[in-house]
Amino acid sequence: MDFINLSSFQLITSKYGSEEGGTYFDEEESLAHDILPDRIIFYTNYLDYRSYEVYIHEGVLHVKKTRLDNYKLHDKAKVIEDTMDEEDHEELDQLWKRMEQDLVHT
Numbered sequence: 001m002d003f004i005n006l007s008s009f010q011l012i013t014s015k016y017g018s019e020e021g022g023t024y025f026d027e028e029e030s031l032a033h034d035i036l037p038d039r040i041i042f043y044t045n046y047l048d049y050r051s052y053e054v055y056i057h058e059g060v061l062h063v064k065k066t067r068l069d070n071y072k073l074h075d076k077a078k079v080i081e082d083t084m085d086e087e088d089h090e091e092l093d094q095l096w097k098r099m100e101q102d103l104v105h106t
Contacts, residue, residue: 003093008104042095047071
């Protein structure tokens, strides 16, 4: 996860994170992401409702991706953990860059 700067992550979570979940509104995606004291949850507009939970464990950033197992089942679909692929890395990179630009570099 070389594209997420650890110090920027720590700055954002300490400054904007709250136990109730601070929010950052991504205008380009029209989505609100949750910022907590120890993690950031990025949501997407994909049909399977995938999300990326970024957190620190033993000084290293990690990502937990979740999505619906079958979005066509609607309310009966289950949220499952999944592995990140190239498309996920590209999506998370873009989501992170916008948040970092808006909250750290402005």
